[in-house]
Amino acid sequence: MRARDELKEEAIREEALKMIVEKGFDGLSMQKLAKAAGVSPATIYIYYKDRDDLIVQLWVHEMDKMIDATLKDFDPDAPFAEGLRVQWMNRARYSIENPLNSEFLEQIKHSPYHNVSIDKVDPRFLEAMQRFVHNGIRRKEVVKLPMEVYWSIAFAPLYNLVRMHMAGRGLGGRQPFVLDDKMLEQTLKLVIKALTP
Amino acid sequence: MRARDELKEEAIREEALKMIVEKGFDGLSMQKLAKAAGVSPATIYIYYKDRDDLIVQLWVHEMDKMIDATLKDFDPDAPFAEGLRVQWMNRARYSIENPLNSEFLEQIKHSPYHNVSIDKVDPRFLEAMQRFVHNGIRRKEVVKLPMEVYWSIAFAPLYNLVRMHMAGRGLGGRQPFVLDDKMLEQTLKLVIKALTP
DNA sequence: AATATAAGTGAACGAACATTCATTTATATT
DNA sequence: AATATAAATGAATGTTCGTTCACTTATATT
Numbered sequence: 244m245r246a247r248d249e250l251k252e253e254a255i256r257e258e259a260l261k262m263i264v265e266k267g268f269d270g271l272s273m274q275k276l277a278k279a280a281g282v283s284p285a286t287i288y289i290y291y292k293d294r295d296d297l298i299v300q301l302w303v304h305e306m307d308k309m310i311d312a313t314l315k316d317f318d319p320d321a322p323f324a325e326g327l328r329v330q331w332m333n334r335a336r337y338s339i340e341n342p343l344n345s346e347f348l349e350q351i352k353h354s355p356y357h358n359v360s361i362d363k364v365d366p367r368f369l370e371a372m373q374r375f376v377h378n379g380i381r382r383k384e385v386v387k388l389p390m391e392v393y394w395s396i397a398f399a400p401l402y403n404l405v406r407m408h409m410a411g412r413g414l415g416g417r418q419p420f421v422l423d424d425k426m427l428e429q430t431l432k433l434v435i436k437a438l439t440p
Numbered sequence: 441m442r443a444r445d446e447l448k449e450e451a452i453r454e455e456a457l458k459m460i461v462e463k464g465f466d467g468l469s470m471q472k473l474a475k476a477a478g479v480s481p482a483t484i485y486i487y488y489k490d491r492d493d494l495i496v497q498l499w500v501h502e503m504d505k506m507i508d509a510t511l512k513d514f515d516p517d518a519p520f521a522e523g524l525r526v527q528w529m530n531r532a533r534y535s536i537e538n539p540l541n542s543e544f545l546e547q548i549k550h551s552p553y554h555n556v557s558i559d560k561v562d563p564r565f566l567e568a569m570q571r572f573v574h575n576g577i578r579r580k581e582v583v584k585l586p587m588e589v590y591w592s593i594a595f596a597p598l599y600n601l602v603r604m605h606m607a608g609r610g611l612g613g614r615q616p617f618v619l620d621d622k623m624l625e626q627t628l629k630l631v632i633k634a635l636t637p
Numbered sequence: 638a639a640t641a642t643a644a645g646t647g648a649a650c651g652a653a654c655a656t657t658c659a660t661t662t663a664t665a666t667t
Numbered sequence: 668a669a670t671a672t673a674a675a676t677g678a679a680t681g682t683t684c685g686t687t688c689a690c691t692t693a694t695a696t697t
Contacts, residue, residue, distance in 0.1 A: 244642040245693045251645085267552045269466035273685055283646045285687075294685065353550035353603070355464045361613030369612045391601060391610045391617055392627050396634075399596035404588060406550070413588045415566045416558030420588055430589050437593075437634035441672040442663045448675090470655055480676045482657075491655065 252290055254280040259301055264346045268298070268354065295359070302351050302360045305344050310368050312337035319375040323384035324435050326375055331401060331431050338405045339422070346409055349402065386440050396437055400430055449487055451477040456498055461543045465495070465551065492556070499548050499557040502541050507565045509534035516572040520581035521632050523572055528598060528628050535602045536619070543606055546599065583637050593634050597627055 258279040262271045273294055277284040291297040317329045338345035351357055376393055379385035385393070404422050407413050413420035455476040459468045470491055474481040488494040514526045535542035548554055573590050576582030582590070601619050604610050610617035 244695060245644045246695080247644070265552065267465055269464075269468075270552075271466075272683075274683080284685085285647080286645055288686070289644065349550050353546050355462065355467075358607070361607070361609065364612045366612070366614075369614075372611075386630070388626070388630075389610075389623065391604055392597075392623060392630075394611055395597035395600040395604075395627065396630055399600035400589075400592035403592040403596035407588055407592075410555070410558070412558065413586075414569075414591055415561045415563070417563075417566075426586065426589060429585070430592065433583070433585075433589075433593055433634040437630040441665060442674045443665080444674070469653075471653080481655085482677080483675055485656070486674065 251280070251282050251286065255282065255287060255290065255297075256301060256304065259297060260305070260343050260347050263298075263350065264343050268350075268356070271298075295356075298351075298356055299360050299363075302348070302356065303363050305348055306360075306364065308341075308344065309334075309337060309348060310365055314368070314371065317371075319371045320378060323375075323379035323382070323439070326379075327397060327435065327438075328431060331398075331427070334398070335401060335405065335422075335427055339408065342409050345405065349406060383440060385438050388438075393438065397434055400434060401427075404430060448477070448479050448483065452479065452484060452487065452494075453498060453501065456494060457502070457540050457544050460495075460547065461540050465547075465553070468495075492553075495548075495553055496557050496560075499545070499553065500560050502545055503557075503561065505541065506531075506534060506545060507562055511565070511568065514568075516568045517575060520572075520576035520579070520636070523576075524594060524632065524635075525628060528595075528624070531595070532598060532602065532619075532624055536605065539606050542602065546603065580637060582635050585635075590635065594631060597631060598624075601627060 255276065259271060259276055262276060262279065271294070273287060274284050277287055280287075287297065291300060313330055313333045315329075315333050317326060317333070319326065321329070351360060372394075373390065376385060376388075376390060380387050388396075404426070407420050408422035410416070411419060411421075452473065456468060456473055459473060459476065468491070470484060471481050474484055477484075484494065488497060510527055510530045512526075512530050514523060514530070516523065518526070548557060569591075570587065573582060573585075573587060577584050585593075601623070604617050605619035607613070608616060608618075
């Protein structure tokens with residue numbers, strides 16, 4: 244039998260990502276995607292059941308990559324401030340170096356597709372995060388908090404800064420905006436201040 | 441001459457909002473919208489130049505409502521912790537009481553439509569915010585920060601909690617999640633801790 | 638070299654799409 | 668009551684959509 248062409252598969256993912264980020268979900272047309280990826284429309288349906296399945300599988304794939312990047316050198320048993328810094332910097336670096344990939348994830352998260360994809364987060368990631376935070380609380384390095392509150396304070400500011408950095412504009416969109424290392428450090432410091440007793 | 445039917449206009453906005461939040465931007469069809477709003481497709485084009493214009497104008501309209509709600513009883517010259525609390529609670533209440541409206545705004549913010557709409561934020565709102573923060577810095581109630589960092593720490597956690605509350609599920613989507621007043625207070629307290637010297 | 642098998646294709650399908658247009662309807666002004 | 672005007676319409680426009688299907692192509696196995 245004939246083997247699958249990994250390059251085709253990758254091209255489809257790549258172009259789909261680009262189309263969605265640049266034109267939104269209503270800008271993703273299967274025929275245009277096929278043309279952009281250099282394959283026949285029918286080929287896409289070998290890999291994906293339908294358009295929705297393509298989007299959800301793409302999300303799973305990108306989420307995996309993001310999680311891998313975020314957890315690089317991360318040790319859930321490390322001291323809290325250190326562990327949080329590793330995750331922060333990993334995440335910031337990955338987002339800035341892979342703007343299409345991270346914008347796509349943000350776009351999904353704030354769209355109805357999220358209801359479908361949300362269940363598919365790697366449970367090992369959640370467990371690692373939970374252990375990390377509970378370690379911190381046990382050692383009195385972190386104030387006692389529901390996971391959702393912790394998460395919102397720890398990472399939502401980062402995501403927001405990254406989003407403005409991508410857009411190249413800050414609040415109200417009138418002024419240019421660049422997220423530099425100093426600002427990242429400054430924000431992280433304040434986040435740690437909020438979360439430590 | 442014949443007068444415009446305000447009810448029709450409102451019905452179009454209402455149904456468009458519902459369609460976008462429930463089915464995403466690719467779920468907004470002009471013909472389905474017309475049917476849902478009880479008007480002819482052609483009628484929509486009296487109010488809006490085209491589909492994109494409808495979405496952008498809808499954003500402007502909803503943004504106005506959100507800003508009005510957020511600034512209710514807000515005084516930019518009030519003490520920092522007090523002013524921030526007013527905005528927080530206003531915003532949280534409006535979002536929870538008007539889930540469609542606030543989900544729509546979040547959806548736009550994380551989509552390519554944001555590039556078009558971002559310039560249209562009411563400048564008076566931005567000026568009020570700027571004055572409020574600069575007041576705080578001047579009075580040494582707030583650490584010195586770029587507006588973008590301030591904003592990210594002050595509000596991104598709130599938006600994130602509200603989003604999970606809407607979805608009814610927390611991190612990873614496996615556990616139910618309800619944002620209650622206690623949690624809101626707890627988070628606000630930590631945010632203030634981060635932002636005050 | 639022959640064969641079986643799944644990858645890959647281009648053209649075609651009906652359905653749904655955004656938008657327009659000739660016409661009708663309601664009403665403020667006269 | 669007549670008139671002017673813009674609102675409102677339903678049907679129709681051509682286009683693009685997601686998806687399928689009969690067919691060809693490449694290759695791993697024999």
